[in-house]
Amino acid sequence: MKYYTLNNGIEMPAIGLGTFLLPNERMSEIIGEAYRLGYRKFDTAYKYSNERTIAKALKENGIKRENIFITTKISGDDLYLWRYFCRKSFLNIRNFTSVKKSILKSFRELQTDYIDLFLIHMAFPNFLKQWEELDKLYKEGRIRAIGVSSFLPPHIEALKEVSDTVPVLNQFEISPLNTQKKLITYCQNKEIVPEAMSTFAHWRSWEPRKEIVENENIISMAEKRGKSPVQIVCKWMLDQGISIIPKTDNPKHLAENINILDIELTQEEKLQIDSMDLGKFLNYNPYITLKNLPKKYRDWKGFE
Ligand SMILES: NC(=O)c1ccc[n+]([C@@H]2O[C@H](COP(=O)([O-])OP(=O)(O)OC[C@H]3O[C@@H](n4cnc5c(N)ncnc54)[C@H](OP(=O)(O)O)[C@@H]3O)[C@@H](O)[C@H]2O)c1
Secondary structure, rough: EEEEEOOOOEEOOOOEEEOOOOOOOHHHHHHHHHHHHHOOOOEOOOHOOOHHHHHHHHHHHHOOHHHHHHEEOOOOOEEEEEOOOOHHHHHHOOOOHHHHHHHHHHHHHHOOEEEEEEEEEOOOOOOOHHHHHHHHHHHOOOOOEEEOOOHHHHHHHHHOOOOOOOEEEEEOEEEEEEEOOHHHHHHHHHOOOOEEEEOOOOEEEEEOHHHHHHHHHHHHHHHOOOOOHHHHHHHHHHOOOOEOOOOOOOOOHHHHHOOOOOOOOOHHHHHHOOOOOOOOOOOOOHHHHHHHOHHHHHOOOOOO
């Protein structure tokens, strides 16, 4: 396994298993198989309603807590009366749940007394309060590292309003169709590891995107090496210093996604994949959360 050293000195596996929408009834089998194959990082979130099932699956497979790295995320939905609606702000009525209580729910669900990495799921209107509370638990030693998801530069800059802690990681959509070069460079200049989500599918379609897996160039790169197109794309990301968490419940795919370290892509091949960029978000567009910034950060005009 390849590891990244986070900006606070913690070691994090570069490859993990995304768990959004993995079937709960098969979680024990999937987690057990992933662990046997060498997976040591699991990405979940309160919103995925699977933290408890993952805890159970770890227990059933006799996996020791200290041998794995768990990433989870604060639920935005838990903090709102109905749930958090990105676009319809008039529906976003806060309930009486405190941010700290909401964070602690994940500890209970995961049946653990520490979390390796806790992320803000997206820049909710109260993201500074969420950062403040995460930072307190981080400084108390209950969370080993804290980070963010789908944050743009001004969101990251605004965190300074409540704490000097720099996020260790930013999880956001990265794929050949949305290469995110500028956000990746911005993060890496600040020693924030970029982590790719929704590279192959997204909530509008659970099929892997044909534009990627059926791309002629990627297929040819894969065939030359006896690998699959998904493996090629995963290695293209790792080579850029990106952490990856592809989701699958297929044992063959589980094995493929972790067996990529021996792939050597040429500079020309990497540029070929880079050139597929459309700059279009296929999951959700984080620019809609710019309105949640404190006023003085709102004049960000996007990447030059
Ligand atoms: N922070 C956020 O807001 C956010 C949002 C979305 C996702 N995430 C996290 O990121 C993780 C990954 O993103 P995602 O679940 O949206 O999509 P994804 O992992 O990019 O794509 C999943 C799709 O890829 C296919 N796939 C995986 N490995 C394959 C392989 N080797 N060959 C062929 N197909 C393969 C899967 O099909 P099979 O099952 O058939 O293999 C599935 O259709 C999530 O599970 C979640 O943990 C975070």
